[in-house]
Amino acid sequence: MKHEVMKVFTAYRDALEKGDFAGAFATMSDTVVWHMGGESSLSGTIIGKQALGERLGEFAKRSGGTFKVMTNWAASNECFVAASVVSVAEKGSDKLNDPGIDLFKIENGKIQEVWTFAEQQSAEDKFWG
Template sequence: MNTDEKNLKVVESYFNHLSKGEMEKVGQLIADDVIWHQPGNHQASGTYKGKQELFPHLGKMMEITQGTLKLEPKHIMANGDLVSVIIQFSAQREGKSMSMAGVDLLKIQDSKIKEVWLFSEDQEAEDNFWGR
């Protein structure tokens, strides 16, 4: 199995376990020293370093949306250690809803997700959804 195939499998497993809420298995696919780049200018924006910062961040996003945050991967593409995923993501909170396309760019190292950059189709709308 070549690097692209191995890295595609890591990312496919990540989204599969995430969709089922299998957070322990998700955690096994993420490097302990992961770096997560959450874009925008809202309460969840920022760079999160390590699982100790990332997991509370993800938990907060699920709490704010009362578990309605959904990520649907549409196309997963690999180029060496980088895997890009075109996604559709949606959530609801306090009577507001959001649904838009995005791109997740994941760097894979030693079969673990080492770094993640997220991109939103409409960052201003996402900022307004999450609030300051």
């Protein structure tokens, strides 16, 4: 199971790094549940690929297309993958460069649920509004 879980995560990560959003979304369940940490207007729980796509589109819009999540490393345990990530974006002269952890639950060959944790959550909340 460990190798299958990491295979799904790696496909997601590789697609995301290339800007291949269709490829990244192909690794997710249609009913994916995404828990975005924090208190900003973009925080909260998003259910389903369509709603997630709309929310991620708002991140892109607010950052003028500069929003990216880069993975430093990832490790798995049973159906979970913990990924050390850095979220970066720019809005005018404001810059976001925030390390964090994303926790993925992967079952049946698809990402089922994700929780995001930012090291500097209050700075992210302020950045996204």
